[in-house]
Amino acid sequence: MRIKLVELQESDLLYVKEIYDYYTEHTTSVYFLSPISVEDLKSFIPINDEKYRSYIICTETGEKCGFCYYSRFKPREAYNVSVEVTIYLHPDYTGKGYGKEALKIIEKIIRKNGFKTIIALVDSENHGSIRMFEEAEYTRSAHLKEVAEKFNKKLDVMFYQKILSF
Ligand SMILES: CC(C)(COP(=O)(O)OP(=O)(O)OC[C@H]1O[C@@H](n2cnc3c(N)ncnc32)[C@H](O)[C@@H]1OP(=O)(O)O)[C@@H](O)C(=O)NCCC(=O)NCCS
Numbered sequence: 001m002r003i004k005l006v007e008l009q010e011s012d013l014l015y016v017k018e019i020y021d022y023y024t025e026h027t028t029s030v031y032f033l034s035p036i037s038v039e040d041l042k043s044f045i046p047i048n049d050e051k052y053r054s055y056i057i058c059t060e061t062g063e064k065c066g067f068c069y070y071s072r073f074k075p076r077e078a079y080n081v082s083v084e085v086t087i088y089l090h091p092d093y094t095g096k097g098y099g100k101e102a103l104k105i106i107e108k109i110i111r112k113n114g115f116k117t118i119i120a121l122v123d124s125e126n127h128g129s130i131r132m133f134e135e136a137e138y139t140r141s142a143h144l145k146e147v148a149e150k151f152n153k154k155l156d157v158m159f160y161q162k163i164l165s166f
Contacts (some may be wrong), residue, residue: 003101005055005109008067010047012056013038016067019088026154029126030088032147046071052083053109057102065093068102070110073119081116086134099132107136111164118164124156133160 008016017038024032046052048068054069066089073082087102110118120138122129134140142159149155 001101001105002060003065003098004058004060005068005105006058008045008047008056008069010042012064012067013041013045014043015056016045016055016088019066019090022091023088026124026152027126028123029129031123031150031155031157033150044071045069051113055102055106056157057087057089057098058100059093062098064090065098066090066102068106070106070115070118071158073117082119083110083117084119084121085110085114087129094128099128100135103132103136107162116164118162119159120160122158122160124158130158130160136162138162 001106017036020030020032021035023030024035024126045054047054052069055067059065064086068085068087070083070085072103073079073084085106087099088093089098100145105138107118120133122133139162140158141161143156145156146154147157
């Protein structure tokens, strides 16, 4: 592996914000419509959480190149067996295979922690992300049409899923 995952700290949230804000402003890969505050990030990025984890993705030379985390899929208790995974690379580091590698590593961690299903929500035009999940053998289990709007465009979201067998 050319990358490693380092536990994300509260002091990394400005870096996370910078990346989210870039994709918010320029793409439909994230459904925020305006820049996110660090306070809002704290409400959904797990830090010092017992069950869910967040990481900074670092290259082999130690530069930060993105972040990833797995978090609660839905609030009801019966969803305890599932997680939602999220991966964002800094725009300077996309298309180099780092996303694929980060997904492999975080999947191992999720598996080791006993979860049974990994879910990823992907905008239907996010070809890089679709390719990454399909290559990692995630199955497209739902395609919800016109559930969001951004840049005056109706957006479809797709649910990708991997059921972990032990
Ligand atoms: C999605 C993302 C994590 C993928 O990571 P990445 O390192 O750029 O992707 P990889 O280089 O590992 O490529 C995975 C595969 O997708 C392909 N791919 C990458 N970008 C692509 C694009 N824009 N269109 C089509 N295919 C693409 C690669 O060629 C590769 O396929 P291959 O192995 O057959 O060559 C990264 O591009 C990213 O952070 N994008 C912006 C944020 C985002 O969309 N996050 C996911 C939200 S669901």
